[in-house]
Amino acid sequence: xxxxxxxxxxxxxxxxxxxxxxxxxxxxxxxxxxxxxxxxxxxxxxxxxxxxxxxxxxxxxxxxxxxxxxxxxxxxxxxxxxxxxxxxxxxxxxxxxxxxxxxxxxxxxxxxxxxxxxxxxxxxxxxxxxxxxxxxxxxxxxxxxxxxxxxxxxxxxxxxxxxxxxxxxxxxxxxxxxxxxxxxxxxxxxxxxxxxxxxxxxxxxxxxxxxxxxxxxxxxxxxxxxxxxxxxxxxxxxxxxxxxxxxxxxxxxxxxxxxxxxxxxxxxxxxxxxxxxxxxxxxxxxxxxxxxxxxxxxxxxxxxxx
Ligand code: ADP
Numbered sequence: 001x002x003x004x005x006x007x008x009x010x011x012x013x014x015x016x017x018x019x020x021x022x023x024x025x026x027x028x029x030x031x032x033x034x035x036x037x038x039x040x041x042x043x044x045x046x047x048x049x050x051x052x053x054x055x056x057x058x059x060x061x062x063x064x065x066x067x068x069x070x071x072x073x074x075x076x077x078x079x080x081x082x083x084x085x086x087x088x089x090x091x092x093x094x095x096x097x098x099x100x101x102x103x104x105x106x107x108x109x110x111x112x113x114x115x116x117x118x119x120x121x122x123x124x125x126x127x128x129x130x131x132x133x134x135x136x137x138x139x140x141x142x143x144x145x146x147x148x149x150x151x152x153x154x155x156x157x158x159x160x161x162x163x164x165x166x167x168x169x170x171x172x173x174x175x176x177x178x179x180x181x182x183x184x185x186x187x188x189x190x191x192x193x194x195x196x197x198x199x200x201x202x203x204x205x206x207x208x209x210x211x212x213x214x215x216x217x218x219x220x221x222x223x224x225x226x227x228x229x230x231x232x233x234x235x236x237x238x239x240x241x242x243x244x245x246x247x248x249x250x251x252x253x254x255x256x257x258x259x260x261x262x263x264x265x266x267x268x269x270x271x272x273x274x275x276x277x278x279x280x281x282x283x284x285x286x287x288x289x290x291x292x293x294x295x296x297x298x299x300x301x302x303x304x305x306x
Contacts, residue, residue, distance in 0.1 A: 016089070125158070192260075259284055
C-alpha cells in the first residue's frame, strides 16, 4: 500500500539545559513527534507530511530543514510574513522537569487561517492526524474551519485520527475544552486517547467508559493507551488488550504516547491488523521511554526494515 500521511499541528523550538548555563536547541511538538515516528516506521512507498504554519525568520527555515532531513514533507507548510515559531524551555530542578512556553503568538496559531490551503493539504492526503493540542492553539473560528475540513475528509472515506492530548492550560474554560475535544472525536474515525488524561479531565472511571464515550460520539475505532499498564483497542466493536513491553529502566516518558501513535499507524496502514500494530507500537514506545528526549533516532528503535 502507498499513500500520504498528513499530521497537522504545531512544532516548537525546544530549549533544554546543556550544563554550564548553556542551552541546547531542538524541535518538538506532539503532532510532529507522531509524524517523526510514522516516518521512521513506514515504508518508502508512504510519504509523511507535516501541515503547520511557520514564519519567514531564520528559525522557521531551520525547522523546515530539520523536517526535510527527517524525511518529512514540507510542501504543505504555510509561511507567514513577520511570524516566528513558538518556543518552550525545559528547566531542571532537583531532578524534576518543568516547562515554560512562549507560544501565544506563534505562527502555528494561524495554521487554519487559510481554509483553501488546509482543504488542499487534506485533499492531497490519505490519512489525516491531528490532536487536542492542534485544536487548543486555534481561535474558535479557525478550530471550526479545521473541524469542518476533517469532517469532510472522514465523509470522503479517509482515515481521520485524533489524539485528544488534553492540556487544560491551553484552553480558556473546561466547557470549551470538553466541547471541542468531543467535536474532534466526532470528526474522526480513530481516537487514540491516554487513559490518565481521560480519567483526570472527563472523569472516566474505567477504560471501558472512555471507549464507550468516544464510540458514542461516532468514532468507529478507539485505542486507549495506559502507560506501563498497556493499551486497549476497540476496532468496530472488537476489543483487544495489548500489554506494554517490560522496560528495565524508564529514562524519559516524553512522547511515549506520540511514538506509540506514529508506530501504530505506520503498521496499521500497511497491514490493517490493529492488534499486531499495537504490539509493534508498544515495542517502539518501550525503546522511546528508555532514552532521553522526544525524538529518538530510527537506528535506536530496533526496527527490522532498512
Ligand atoms: P502518553 O505519553 O500519551 O501519556 P502513555 O503514558 O499511555 O501515553 O504511554 C503510551 C504507550 O507507551 C503505552 O501504551 C506503552 O506501550 C508505552 N509506555 C509508556 N510508559 C511505559 C513504561 N513505563 N513501560 C513500558 N511501556 C511504556
